[in-house]
Amino acid sequence: MTTDEIQYKKNLPDKSIQDFVECFWMVENSTGVDKEVIVMPDANFDLVFSKDNDQPFQIYLLGLGTLYDKRRLDANTKMFFISFKLLAAEYIFQQSIADLLNEFRLLPNDYLGFEESDLGDFDAFCIKATQAIIQLIPKNIDSRKQKLFELIYTSNGELTIKEFSEKTFWTSRQINRYFTKYFGISLKAYCGFLRFRISFNQLKKGELFPELNFSDQAHFSREVKKLSGVNPRELSRNENDRFIQVSAIDNK
Structure with missing residues (x-):
């Protein structure tokens, strides 16, 4: 078929x-x-x-x-x-x-x-x-790490590194050492990718303005183009279903 x-x-x-x-x-x-x-x-x-x-x-x-x-x-x-x-x-x-x-x-x-x-x-x-x-899934998981990732995902990566540190009682240095060891990037860099991913939903609906922790429209456009190769409008159009993660989002 x-x-x-x-x-x-x-x-x-x-x-x-x-x-x-x-x-x-x-x-x-x-x-x-x-x-x-x-x-x-x-x-x-x-x-x-x-x-x-x-x-x-x-x-x-x-x-x-x-x-x-x-x-x-x-x-x-x-x-x-x-x-x-x-x-x-x-x-x-x-x-x-x-x-x-x-x-x-x-x-x-x-x-x-x-x-x-x-x-x-x-x-x-x-x-x-x-x-x-x-x-x-193991029985014992470090509660600091559970709390850290809960905060990352519920905040859509919009907290500062200092806020993540204060809320988890884990120093910024320890957090970034952990991220570098296990993921190869810093927590700040990861939060940027997370905010970009979350923007797929709004872009698919044609909403081209920044909703998350971007300083302004120009900052948002620069980040979208850096991570997708096109500006927000082109990404939202998604001609021929080229952008695979946007295409996989359910239509609402």
Whole structure:
């Protein structure tokens, strides 16, 4: 079957894993032709399950992105994603992802018990992934880190580093050392990517003015262009569904 558009679907995580998972989403190019897409920083890192006509079933860990990247989405490609929040690096994967900044690492093609047949049903995949992640959640998690990430996500990254420090009783130096060790970037840089990601929703609705902690319209436009390659108006138009994270947002 061929269609004119790339197909997207997004599911939110169960409450039991929402401290670690941002969402599940899928993309399928059933148009019959290769498509150029642009992938932008979205403040998450991803476990990706992929299959196309030319490549075998693959599973890989995709680190944080700090740059926009033009990629080819081959015809007849299907990809499922688990988009993880940062706390998952230490407590689900038990490793630093600093070396995966703008990079990926191939994993065994039976990782967490998944196989190619799991790409047949996205909703069933999400249920299976949820059960697998629940089994990996440790009993003991540093309360300072839990509080820090709760503040980061609930504030949309709009607090200052000093405020994060004061509210978690963790020094700014300790926080940035932790971020550098596990994620390869500072907390301030990460908050910038998070604010950019959150702006996708307003841009998809055609709201081109800054809503978050941007000093003015010019600052907002500069940040959008730096991280997407285009200005806010072009990004909101999203011609031919080129911008993959914007395209994956549900229409309201």
